Amino acid sequence: MEKNDVLKQIIKSIDDKKAQDIVALDVQGISTFADYFVICTGSSNTQVKAIADNIEKELKEKSNLYAMRKEGYQQGHWVLLDYNNIIVHVFLPDDREFYDLERLWGDAKRLEIETILGE
Template structure:
């Protein structure tokens, strides 16, 4: 696996933060060998736009508090159907359940190595 330890730490924090806001289908994949522009993608989803916003805000807050990380870009916030936080070495995608199903990023990256995340139940 090509994902560096600091990125793994950040993904674990993101997973825990998302879980505190009842995110669903939390996952992360190692895309470093396939993309070259980032090491990992983090995915989570929620049934409402309000919950998508809550999850994304919590992830951003926890990464800032614990690791002093700020995203270089934040996109999709106007509708909160698919919000993206770009941290350079990893990208956070929080999607409304319908977008998660329609765009099927999990299937698109199904051949990429899965990253073990902490239990979030």
């Protein structure tokens, strides 16, 4: 499966669970471990976990893809799902602001979510 198709499935899965402020960063050429970062915010620990669960469920059912690594799920403040060339970060608002990955990866190209979803 093409990584752009996987990226679209991830973003759709996030959007289905009403995450806020979805950002997709193209880190190709500036990262040695991923091509894309997807960052979003959930309003509670429960929503953060629900977003992560939905991503895993949808990718497993529709593409037979499994996360290579999953971190932070128990605490539900920042869940990281590693799909090899796409890394997903699901944050609570304060944690997202504190780690500020968008600033840290400021050289990355920001992708238009509507374009990815085909809207």
